[in-house]
Amino acid sequence: MIYTVTLNPSIDFIVHVDSLRLYQLNRMEHEHKYPGGKGINVSRILTRIGVETTALGFIGGFTGTYIREALAQEQVAHDFVQIPEHTRINIKLKDKGGETEINGQGPSITPEQLQQFMKKLERLQVGDMLVLAGNIPRSLPSNLYEQLLMSYGQRGIHVVIDASGEALARAVRHQPFLIKPNHHELGELFNTTFTTIDEIIPYGEKLLAQGITHVIVSMAEQVALLFTADGVYRSTAPRGTVVNSVGAGDSLVAGFIGRLAQTGSVQDAFRYGIATGSATAFSEDLACRDKIEAIFPQVKLTKL
Numbered sequence: 001m002i003y004t005v006t007l008n009p010s011i012d013f014i015v016h017v018d019s020l021r022l023y024q025l026n027r028m029e030h031e032h033k034y035p036g037g038k039g040i041n042v043s044r045i046l047t048r049i050g051v052e053t054t055a056l057g058f059i060g061g062f063t064g065t066y067i068r069e070a071l072a073q074e075q076v077a078h079d080f081v082q083i084p085e086h087t088r089i090n091i092k093l094k095d096k097g098g099e100t101e102i103n104g105q106g107p108s109i110t111p112e113q114l115q116q117f118m119k120k121l122e123r124l125q126v127g128d129m130l131v132l133a134g135n136i137p138r139s140l141p142s143n144l145y146e147q148l149l150m151s152y153g154q155r156g157i158h159v160v161i162d163a164s165g166e167a168l169a170r171a172v173r174h175q176p177f178l179i180k181p182n183h184h185e186l187g188e189l190f191n192t193t194f195t196t197i198d199e200i201i202p203y204g205e206k207l208l209a210q211g212i213t214h215v216i217v218s219m220a221e222q223v224a225l226l227f228t229a230d231g232v233y234r235s236t237a238p239r240g241t242v243v244n245s246v247g248a249g250d251s252l253v254a255g256f257i258g259r260l261a262q263t264g265s266v267q268d269a270f271r272y273g274i275a276t277g278s279a280t281a282f283s284e285d286l287a288c289r290d291k292i293e294a295i296f297p298q299v300k301l302t303k304l
């Protein structure tokens, strides 16, 4: 079973305007609402590709009810801790110049609610996977992912970290199964910036040498890199028309771990992950299975 954790879920409110005019009235051309938050996105994709998953985290208020209902409609299993405060709404604003995101802070989580969440994790068994994805709300300990990684990693559970900043920096010390920084997040981790692929390679190898099983470095429409036991692989991103790239990174993670669970082949899983990320970028909502599988044959790997 793949458990995903979204400590701070959201309704993603996707708004399209032709050309945003600041400080003036803008009319939406069209708008969509989706259940969001990185772990929830991973669970939605896993369900679409037929991999068993349960989404965990904290949810509350009318926004929380909307998310529960939307997930139930898609048959995405979940077991959230119910809280009284409203789950946040994140605005994703698209115009012809690009995408602007305004994410909410989200509700405060009390120590009692955190305890309820910890209790839900007790069901995890050897061989399960735990995906810790997205920001850690300010009301929770900033080392929460690190604590979970240490305790569940030692019990034979594969822990995936899809986070940035301090949460990622703390996690890489404790041998997660997979991390998927984009090249900016990787640069931040090492206090540097990258201009070429060659510059990234020693840093990915360093993370692997620290005991991380798989490291994927994504770069949106450019190449992505996989660092794994038998070497470094480069994949080019498929070409297409970008509709909404929110959740592309989460989709890559879901495609990779889902396919790995199905086939056991790391290279095949990397190709499938890239196809899933791109299929999401080319869709209004997250990718559907048909689109992923149509793109999959386009994805080729080169061993470096």
Ligand SMILES: Nc1ncnc2c1ncn2[C@@H]1O[C@H](COP(=O)(O)OP(=O)(O)OP(=O)(O)O)[C@@H](O)[C@H]1O
Binding pocket: 181, 182, 218, 219, 220, 221, 223, 224, 237, 238, 239, 240, 242, 245, 246, 247, 248, 249, 250, 252, 273, 274, 275, 276, 277, 278, 281
């Ligand atoms: N413009 C694009 N064209 C094609 N594929 C894309 C594009 N943007 C993203 N992707 C696909 O999604 C994957 C992940 O994208 P990206 O590197 O933007 O992740 P991210 O920064 O974690 O994304 P996000 O935070 O928006 O979820 C890429 O490796 C690629 O397969």
Ligand SMILES: O=P(O)(O)OC[C@@]1(O)O[C@H](CO)[C@@H](O)[C@@H]1O
Binding pocket: 008, 010, 012, 035, 036, 037, 038, 041, 090, 103, 133, 134, 135, 246, 247, 248, 249, 250
């Ligand atoms: O504020 P966080 O937790 O870092 O990111 C939340 C978020 O931007 O990430 C997902 C896309 O990756 C969206 O569904 C969601 O709105």
